[in-house]
Amino acid sequence: MANLDRTGEKRERIVEAARELFLRQGLRGTTMEAIARAAGIAKPTLYAQFSDKHAVFGAILERLVVAKIAAFEAGIAGEEPVAERVGRAIADMYRVLGGVLDGSVHADELFQAHKQAAGLFAQADARIAARLAAELEAAGIADARHLARLLLDASYGLASKTIGRETRDADIRLLAERVIGPALNRNR
Known part of the structure; x- marks a missing residue:
C-alpha cells in the first residue's frame, strides 16, 4: 500500500x-x-x-477534461432562467481551461495542442452537448441539439480568441443570452 x-x-x-x-x-x-x-x-x-512528454501532457489533459465537465455541470445546475445557467456553465467550463493557460506565452500552442487528445475531448464535448441540448429542450426550445452545438462552437471560438482576457466570461454569457432569448421567445 x-x-x-x-x-x-x-x-x-x-x-x-x-x-x-x-x-x-x-x-x-x-x-x-x-x-x-x-x-x-x-x-x-x-x-x-x-x-514520452506527450503521454505526460495527456495525463494533464485527462485531469483538465474532468475539471471541465465538473465546472459545466456545476454551472448548469440551479433554478435561474436557462439562458443564465447555460451562459454560466459554458463560461465556467472555459474558465477552467483558461485558468490553466492564462498568463502563459505558450497558451496558443497549448490550446491547439489539445488536439492530440481529440478523442478525449470529443467524448467530453459530446457529453456536454447532450446535457446542454437536454436543458434547452426542457426549456421548450425547438431544435435544441442544433442550438446546443451552435452555442458550444461559437463559445469555443470566443474562448480561443480571448485566452487571458477578462471579457471571456461576459462574452460567453452574452452569447448565450442573445442566442437562447430569441429561441425562447419564438416558442411562447
Whole structure:
C-alpha cells in the first residue's frame, strides 16, 4: 500500500512539474529530462510512468477534461432562467481551461495542442452537448441539439480568441443570452 502511495505521489509530482514547464516553455520547449529534473526524480523513474512528454501532457489533459465537465455541470445546475445557467456553465467550463493557460506565452500552442487528445475531448464535448441540448429542450426550445452545438462552437471560438482576457466570461454569457432569448421567445 505504501508503495502505491509513493507511486501516486511521484506521478502527481511529475504531472505538476510538467504542467508548470509546459506553461513556461511550451510543449515543444519541454523535454523529458527537464520534467524529471523539475519533479526531482530520475529519468528512468519518469519513463516508468510515462513513455514520452506527450503521454505526460495527456495525463494533464485527462485531469483538465474532468475539471471541465465538473465546472459545466456545476454551472448548469440551479433554478435561474436557462439562458443564465447555460451562459454560466459554458463560461465556467472555459474558465477552467483558461485558468490553466492564462498568463502563459505558450497558451496558443497549448490550446491547439489539445488536439492530440481529440478523442478525449470529443467524448467530453459530446457529453456536454447532450446535457446542454437536454436543458434547452426542457426549456421548450425547438431544435435544441442544433442550438446546443451552435452555442458550444461559437463559445469555443470566443474562448480561443480571448485566452487571458477578462471579457471571456461576459462574452460567453452574452452569447448565450442573445442566442437562447430569441429561441425562447419564438416558442411562447
